[in-house]
Amino acid sequence: MCGIVGILGNHEVSPMILDALRRLEYRGYDSAGIATVNDGVLDRRRAVGKLINLSDLLVHEPLPGRSGIGHTRWATHGGPTVANAHPHRAGRVAVVHNGIIENFRALREELTADGAQFDSETDTETIVQLTSQYLDQGMAPVQAARATLARLDGAFALAFLFEGEQDMIICARRGSPLCIGHGDGEMYLGSDAIALAELTDRITYLEEGDWAILTRAGAQVFDAEGQQTSRAVTRINVESARVDKSGHKHFMAKEMAEQPAVLKAAMGYYSGLDHSGIDLPEALDFKGIDRLILVACGTGFYACQVAKYWFEKLAGLPVELDIASEFRYREPVLGPQNMAIFVSQSGETADTLAALRHAKPHVGQVVSVVNVPTSSIARESTVALPIHAGPEIGVASTKAFTASLQVLALLALRAGHDRGHLSDEEFNRLINDLRSVPGYVAQALDREEEIRRMTESLAQARDVLFLGRGTMYPLAMEGALKLKEISYIHAEAYAAGELKHGPIALIEQDLPVFIFAPFDALFEKTISNMQEVMARQGKVFLVSDAKGLAEAGDVPHRLQMPTVPDLIAPIVYAVPAQLIAYHAALHRGTDVDQPRNLAKSVTVE
Numbered sequence: 001m002c003g004i005v006g007i008l009g010n011h012e013v014s015p016m017i018l019d020a021l022r023r024l025e026y027r028g029y030d031s032a033g034i035a036t037v038n039d040g041v042l043d044r045r046r047a048v049g050k051l052i053n054l055s056d057l058l059v060h061e062p063l064p065g066r067s068g069i070g071h072t073r074w075a076t077h078g079g080p081t082v083a084n085a086h087p088h089r090a091g092r093v094a095v096v097h098n099g100i101i102e103n104f105r106a107l108r109e110e111l112t113a114d115g116a117q118f119d120s121e122t123d124t125e126t127i128v129q130l131t132s133q134y135l136d137q138g139m140a141p142v143q144a145a146r147a148t149l150a151r152l153d154g155a156f157a158l159a160f161l162f163e164g165e166q167d168m169i170i171c172a173r174r175g176s177p178l179c180i181g182h183g184d185g186e187m188y189l190g191s192d193a194i195a196l197a198e199l200t201d202r203i204t205y206l207e208e209g210d211w212a213i214l215t216r217a218g219a220q221v222f223d224a225e226g227q228q229t230s231r232a233v234t235r236i237n238v239e240s241a242r243v244d245k246s247g248h249k250h251f252m253a254k255e256m257a258e259q260p261a262v263l264k265a266a267m268g269y270y271s272g273l274d275h276s277g278i279d280l281p282e283a284l285d286f287k288g289i290d291r292l293i294l295v296a297c298g299t300g301f302y303a304c305q306v307a308k309y310w311f312e313k314l315a316g317l318p319v320e321l322d323i324a325s326e327f328r329y330r331e332p333v334l335g336p337q338n339m340a341i342f343v344s345q346s347g348e349t350a351d352t353l354a355a356l357r358h359a360k361p362h363v364g365q366v367v368s369v370v371n372v373p374t375s376s377i378a379r380e381s382t383v384a385l386p387i388h389a390g391p392e393i394g395v396a397s398t399k400a401f402t403a404s405l406q407v408l409a410l411l412a413l414r415a416g417h418d419r420g421h422l423s424d425e426e427f428n429r430l431i432n433d434l435r436s437v438p439g440y441v442a443q444a445l446d447r448e449e450e451i452r453r454m455t456e457s458l459a460q461a462r463d464v465l466f467l468g469r470g471t472m473y474p475l476a477m478e479g480a481l482k483l484k485e486i487s488y489i490h491a492e493a494y495a496a497g498e499l500k501h502g503p504i505a506l507i508e509q510d511l512p513v514f515i516f517a518p519f520d521a522l523f524e525k526t527i528s529n530m531q532e533v534m535a536r537q538g539k540v541f542l543v544s545d546a547k548g549l550a551e552a553g554d555v556p557h558r559l560q561m562p563t564v565p566d567l568i569a570p571i572v573y574a575v576p577a578q579l580i581a582y583h584a585a586l587h588r589g590t591d592v593d594q595p596r597n598l599a600k601s602v603t604v605e
């Protein structure tokens with residue numbers, strides 16, 4: 001987490017850095033800061049909270065200079081205070097950092113013993129103290145930065161700015177993403193290309209272990225062994241990297257509304273222009289595998305959990321499912337006939353990336369389903385399948401969830417067909433079902449006003465339960481996660497049949513219980529569980545289709561969904577799960593796009 005920016009410009013850089021940080025604020029908003037070099041003098045401004053506070057500070061205390069670095073923070077070591085805000089500075093050097101320095105305690109002890117005075121509780125300050133010590137020993141900035149990098153353990157993206165150096169930023173990437181932007185007589189640096197989209201469309205993605213010296217004339221890049229190397233300059237689609245709310249109140253609202261178009265585009269991308277079948281990379285081999293391993297975090301994990309049902313049912317493939325942060329630590333048994341699929345919107349989630357790196361030497365195929373095609377997870381997979389959802393800025397993942405589901409469904413169908421589990425006829429029918437997703441998702445979005453009214457009473461709720469069976473169980477978990485993260489209401493999800501094994505003790509008068517139950521093979525069983533809740537005066541909200549609502553009898557709070565084929569129900573029912581959380585958050589007045597304590601891209605373990 002945390003976003004970093006660097007600019008060697010031809011104009012004042014503070015406003016440019018602020019603007020770039022605005023596009024990185026999704027990575028953290030506990031504090032923000034900028035350092036510049038002006039007439040050789042290094043200076044900085046830092047403010048706690050969102051970027052607007054730094055922006056206000058700069059009005060009263062401007063920070064001149066044509067070279068500078070900036071940071072937006074998600075706190076790891078040390079609370080959100082000015083002292084802990086980046087850029088950190090010691091003597092003649094300032095640093096911004098994304099990641100964690102794992103050996104910072106040992107370094108801090110060593111530096112303190114040598115007389116260094118620490119101003120913050122952060123791991124980052126050890127970096128500047130170390131560099132400052134090397135400068136004091138007579139090293140030149142490049143040498144001092146190199147010597148510092150050699151002492152650091154952990155994951156990081158870093159930028160160094162030095163007093164007296166108006167035309168130089170040194171940056172390094174180990175574990176956290178970093179890219180360089182090429183301008184006309186200007187050079188830029190950012191945690192992602194979106195940050196630089198208003199400045200340039202020419203981007204160099206640094207590789208793992210790279211470090212670089214930026215001057216206005218260009219970038220000299222060195223690999224992990226210290227050899228000068230060349231990294232490609234790629235052109236990015238600046239339009240698609242631009243982010244705005246397009247008239248919506250929140251990014252989350254915009255991203256939910258985009259789903260029909262996103263799903264249509266993703267389907268078009270993978271089913272070929274002639275719509276004849278599935279156009280997935282030939283390299284994917286489902287015939288030669290004996291097991292599938294699905295790994296992700298958060299919402300991506302729930303997408304995997306839905307996909308487990310699909311792969312087992314449609315392709316007869318044994319599936320193992322893991323939360324990325326647990327995967328490598330439980331010593332999973334892996335083999336060459338396993339395919340591992342990693343799902344990640346950002347493609348930079350540290351836990352998922354670490355899980356991928358753990359699996360890669362042992363499994364036959366490493367596949368990723370990602371939204372950012374240039375991300376580390378995409379680049380380190382043997383086959384990367386982009387979901388083509390476009391930038392997702394709201395911290396709560398919405399369109400990336402449904403688009404990932406769509407790509408995972410395509411994979412399950414392809415696996416089922418390749419393995420002879422699905423006949424041509426079944427395969428074609430299911431592909432057609434998948435093609436109908438955008439239309440049904442649009443219909444589900446049309447229920448927004450009903451959902452808004454339905455969720456008014458949630459403003460006072462302290463706890464909420466979500467129940468579902470089959471693929472509606474992970475959907476219930478997704479609904480509970482969304483509600484927790486943006487409305488701060490405590491929410492739990494259970495497989496409906498599990499309720500009676502303990503959680504039913506939670507049911508009391510007026511406890512809101514959302515039940516996702518399309519009229520499918522499991523409907524009757526879910527409805528029995530719903531009756532158990534109603535018998536204990538729980539306040540049931542049933543989300544079902546016309547037949548389901550008619551069969552369910554007298555349920556006070558009901559939401560009618562379109563009648564959809566079983567395969568696509570979890571994609572369509574994701575919409576009410578999102579809208580329930582969104583409107584509950586609006587009723588409570590929380591910060592929908594930037595909920596407390598969270599960041600969009602979690603690049604620390």
Ligand code: M6R
Pocket residue numbers: 297298299300343344345346347348349352395396397398481482485600601602
């Ligand atoms: O970028 P990723 O998909 O790897 O992120 C994984 C989770 O951090 C993410 O899904 C998180 O749970 C969302 N905020 C949920 O809305």
